[in-house]
Amino acid sequence: MATVSLRVGDLVWGKLGRYPPWPGKIVNPPKDLKKPRGKKCFFVKFFGTEDHAWIKVDQLKSYHLHKEEMIKITKGKRFQQAVDAVEEFIKSKVSALTSPEDRNKHISSEDNRQNLSVAEISEHNTRKRGRPPKEEKDAFPEPSTVKRLDTSPVASYKWKPGSCSAIIQKLKATAEEEAESTSIQAADSTATNGNVIPTDKRIGFLGLGLMGSGIVANLLKMGHMVTVWNRTGEKCDPFLQEGARLGRTPAEVVSTCDITLSCISDPKAAKDLVLGPSGVLQGIRPGKCYVDMSTMDPETSTEISQVITSRGGRFLEAPVSGNRQLSENGMLVILAAGDKALFDDCSSCFQAMGKKSFYLGEVGNASKMMLIVNMILGSFMASIAEGFTLAKIASQSQEVLLYILSQGPLACAFLDQKCQSILQGNFKPDFLLKHVQKDLRLAIAMGDSVNHSTPMAAAANEVFKKAKALDQSENDMSAVYLACNQ
Structure with a gap:
């Protein structure tokens, strides 16, 4: 063309x-x-x-x-x-x-x-x-x-x-x-308009964690034919009741579906899902499509792309920016790179799960951009936690601090949500702390690979590592506040 x-x-x-x-x-x-x-x-x-x-x-x-x-x-x-x-x-x-x-x-x-x-x-x-x-x-x-x-x-x-x-x-x-x-393709939240025309392609989905569960719920809600698989099989049950089909292995899901999406915790897990026993690669044949929505380093994404395409498959990396709540509300932001035709074929899926989708070109670009986005997010969260800790130690009202912040240039839903978590001491997971630390680590490594220092991210990473040592990995990222109080 x-x-x-x-x-x-x-x-x-x-x-x-x-x-x-x-x-x-x-x-x-x-x-x-x-x-x-x-x-x-x-x-x-x-x-x-x-x-x-x-x-x-x-x-x-x-x-x-x-x-x-x-x-x-x-x-x-x-x-x-x-x-x-x-x-x-x-x-x-x-x-x-x-x-x-x-x-x-x-x-x-x-x-x-x-x-x-x-x-x-x-x-x-x-x-x-x-x-x-x-x-x-x-x-x-x-x-x-x-x-x-x-x-x-x-x-x-x-x-x-x-x-x-x-x-x-x-x-x-x-x-x-x-x-x-850069092809910026926006799709309104299906939670508010519900006007998505589902593709007639058979969709597979691997990984039903905090993000994956919300994604699959919206795919089904918008009428997509979805086959699901999860390492812990019980997590599939609610979706089977809503009309999803069950895949016994990743390979089976890929072989029976036209497009298979996955959302896994980290690069190692994403790679194991593809290359492991009964993995994605075993179900790939010419024309089969694989979309990896995990946040990982560009090197791992490129490696996965190469093994998929070597079997005649088509590949798209499409990490998502958001959290559990945004996933459930169909308000994620999708950053995609790789096979452009596959990006187009995923149109209705992306509209069902997100409010905007970006096509960023060759494989690796979406991973890089997502790491940068999450690096900024993690650094911001560490600064919020440090500020609220200092307010407490300096005998200043944390509630007043939040009100002041909400009236200024930093006012946003993220600030309000995370500050409320700190004030209430409620760290129910919305974006797992361990995943933020993982993304900070990968972003710092990416900076090292191009000889660019990331001192702010490095400092934030140390605070998140401390929070992990306090057994906060499975809590929300706002639990980093507890590390600042030590």
């Missing part, structure tokens, strides 16, 4: 049959060469090979928009030579623009061209979700990368003094394009 409006002269990535995407240029075909009937296509001259071919529009992508992503997925000497040939072509094209006026025209033209492409991408991403048309099956996956300043022909220009405003405008435009290029 084409994501840009193409024309003769454009640099593109073209995919022909089973060959990897290759850089080329759209050119006019020889006059005596007839255009194939059927789908729209362009005549492409490939760099490095000098081959020509008619390529369907849905197998073409903008060279500049997808350069980084394509270079990552394709290797080899001939491929690198082809890319070098494109870059030489771009340099010669830019150097031909001798006057400042010509350069400005080129910059303006290129910016408008790229902005048009992003607008069209956004228009595609917000189209009605569901099963993609048959003609889209062979399109290679949508990448997560968007236009970068260093991948455009205009990046080689040296800006003159006084051109700071132009740089600022370009940076602003790029940031806006990155935001637009």
Whole structure:
């Protein structure tokens, strides 16, 4: 499927049959060469090979928009030579623009061209979700990368003094394009509107913990056909009474369902669920779909993706942001990455369980974003606990502190809920403390992997570890307050 409006002269990535995407240029075909009937296509001259071919529009992508992503997925000497040939072509094209006026025209033209492409991408991403048309099956996956300043022909220009405003405008435009290029697909809470049309696909669900139970309840409520499995079988009983079917093993659920979702506690458990005895992988065959909604490190998610796709399966990571209450109310936020068509196929499921869903591109992106979100959440919770502890020690009213906070810029449902838990000494689990500590640990490790320090998260992590040592793992995250009082 084409994501840009193409024309003769454009640099593109073209995919022909089973060959990897290759850089080329759209050119006019020889006059005596007839255009194939059927789908729209362009005549492409490939760099490095000098081959020509008619390529369907849905197998073409903008060279500049997808350069980084394509270079990552394709290797080899001939491929690198082809890319070098494109870059030489771009340099010669830019150097031909001798006057400042010509350069400005080129910059303006290129910016408008790229902005048009992003607008069209956004228009595609917000189209009605569901099963993609048959003609889209062979399109290679949508990448997560968007236009970068260093991948455009205009990046080689040296800006003159006084051109700071132009740089600022370009940076602003790029940031806006990155935001637009992420498919943000919102679905109203089914708890309030109930207008979800359930998919006719058979849905499997593995893991009926605090989050999974609420998710399955809403899937059934909205009319989905659901087969459930849980390590502790008794947890399946309430859902069987509501019409769910029982799977004896993860492998059985996967083999009998079209799309299987899972929500497990941590990376090890998620990996064991896939690779263990009678695990997910044993039920995977071509066309079977697996959606992992666990919060884990990007490395584990990528590994799971690779083993699923190696068997011909389709994979999507889709960790959820929220807690038990939001899960029960169908108000979760879903962060997804991986197979875009599978994301579309999960449309009704995501609408049933959440208020918004985000498609973030390649596998690993959703895991990274979720860890960052939960790192901020855990650090905030540790700060609340520390503040309420200090108020108590300094002989200040904690009730007054909450009232003051509720009237200022920090006012939010999360603040009120967690502070009330502290005031009442009621730490009934809504978001397990041990899971917050796990996410803090993984976020810190992610920071280490990119040589970025996370001192605030590290400090919060130590407080949560102390709370775990006080036997608070199975209580709510607000129980971290007890560690601050020690």
